[in-house]
Amino acid sequence: MPDRSQHPSDEEILQFIDDELPADCIEHLREHIAACPNCRNRQASIEGTLDALNELYTSEQFELGSTTARSRALLQKKLVKDRKSHSFWRDRVASFHLRLPIAAAIVLVFIGFAFYGGRKIWTDQPSLLNPQEEAIVPNHSLTPGAVRAVTLTDICSSTDDDLDPKVPSSTERAVFQEYGLPSNRHTRKYQIDYLVNPQLGGTNDIRNLWPEPYSNARWNAQAKDELERHLHQMVCDRTVDLAVAQREIATDWIAAYKKYVGRNS
Amino acid sequence: MNAAGMSSLSTNTAIGLVLRSSAEWMNRGASLEDEVLGLFDLMQTRLLRYAVSFGVTMQDGEDIVQETFLALFHHLQRGRHGDNLHGWLFRVTHNLALKRRMKILNDPAGRDTAQVEILDPNPNPEECMLFGERHARLASVLQALSIEDRSCLRLRAEGLRYREIARILGISLGSVSASLSRSLARLEQVDKR
Numbered sequence: 001m002p003d004r005s006q007h008p009s010d011e012e013i014l015q016f017i018d019d020e021l022p023a024d025c026i027e028h029l030r031e032h033i034a035a036c037p038n039c040r041n042r043q044a045s046i047e048g049t050l051d052a053l054n055e056l057y058t059s060e061q062f063e064l065g066s067t068t069a070r071s072r073a074l075l076q077k078k079l080v081k082d083r084k085s086h087s088f089w090r091d092r093v094a095s096f097h098l099r100l101p102i103a104a105a106i107v108l109v110f111i112g113f114a115f116y117g118g119r120k121i122w123t124d125q126p127s128l129l130n131p132q133e134e135a136i137v138p139n140h141s142l143t144p145g146a147v148r149a150v151t152l153t154d155i156c157s158s159t160d161d162d163l164d165p166k167v168p169s170s171t172e173r174a175v176f177q178e179y180g181l182p183s184n185r186h187t188r189k190y191q192i193d194y195l196v197n198p199q200l201g202g203t204n205d206i207r208n209l210w211p212e213p214y215s216n217a218r219w220n221a222q223a224k225d226e227l228e229r230h231l232h233q234m235v236c237d238r239t240v241d242l243a244v245a246q247r248e249i250a251t252d253w254i255a256a257y258k259k260y261v262g263r264n265s
Numbered sequence: 266m267n268a269a270g271m272s273s274l275s276t277n278t279a280i281g282l283v284l285r286s287s288a289e290w291m292n293r294g295a296s297l298e299d300e301v302l303g304l305f306d307l308m309q310t311r312l313l314r315y316a317v318s319f320g321v322t323m324q325d326g327e328d329i330v331q332e333t334f335l336a337l338f339h340h341l342q343r344g345r346h347g348d349n350l351h352g353w354l355f356r357v358t359h360n361l362a363l364k365r366r367m368k369i370l371n372d373p374a375g376r377d378t379a380q381v382e383i384l385d386p387n388p389n390p391e392e393c394m395l396f397g398e399r400h401a402r403l404a405s406v407l408q409a410l411s412i413e414d415r416s417c418l419r420l421r422a423e424g425l426r427y428r429e430i431a432r433i434l435g436i437s438l439g440s441v442s443a444s445l446s447r448s449l450a451r452l453e454q455v456d457k458r
Contacts, residue, residue: 011445014449018421020427049452052452056400056403071305071309072305072309075301075302075335079297079298083296146409149405174367177367
């Protein structure tokens, strides 16, 4: 619950605008905002940005509108086809009393696939990693790097020093899958690494994530962490421009290591 | 309540009406297709906008929406009407769009067509013409956000409650709120320049 003597945070004001605050906080916040010109200004400013964003989203609709009729007709055809197909098989299955054997056959096929087919797929699927370098560097088609809009002040005043914050397990699985690595086998061998670390403005977008091996003797996850800390320090000391640091670590982190850390190590 | 919330309320009411009236039609022997097509008319554009926000092409976005409504057809055929088809439709679209994006990235021929934007979030001149300078500035910030942050903003604009957004994205309620606040701060910062 917000303290009445303190100004609410922007997050609380947004929750207030969106009617997402817990019921027991709404009245306190409403009273505070009514009595506080600063908070009224904050609310107006946030609402202004939300309105602009809604306008932007709505403007996209004009470009999408032309596809409506064609898509509707296409969906209608698919639904009719699907219903007819569904009815056909339902009638056949019902008339020949084959429900149970078919279900059993489906289960057997599924089990067979799970034991043999699934394993084969994972075994045959070529890894997208460079086999010689065992994912020392990411595949740039899959992981070009992604950054958010940040200022030097944002970056240098942040106290968060977690170089590789945990990503949702669904994203982790998606990264392993993108790289052709079954996640159940490789989660302990690799770290899901941020190509551009959050302290340099990197995001947790899948385009900024890649599986980095722990195993390599030199160019491993620990070495990259060292580079990330070093670059962050240099950016905040203003000896390296933030955009340059982002670009160099995203393009070739080993080259960046040799350039910035290697000469010191 | 904000405009998005109002829009959501009216859409949910409309969905309810479509479902109720469809249920009546079904009692009279009318087809399930009408129910699905009724929802398609209401939701197609919004779901298409959401799908293409993942960086897939318009054609892929249309395919995703078609798949979503076919899945809805099967969902309803099994008698699972559910209370919140609005959230259900966005959830299925979200999952299909993620899958489609991964498929494109895994396909060497398809990578060129994926709208992978990176490290250069500046809008192109055409975008400036279309949306005006302010919109172009906001669009550039949106492009630089993570998929999760962008999805939170878009689903909120579509009128979904934080709880529904959390369920669709598989994150906590607090993460939704923090993501929205963080993204809006960035948008505001650029908007004021």
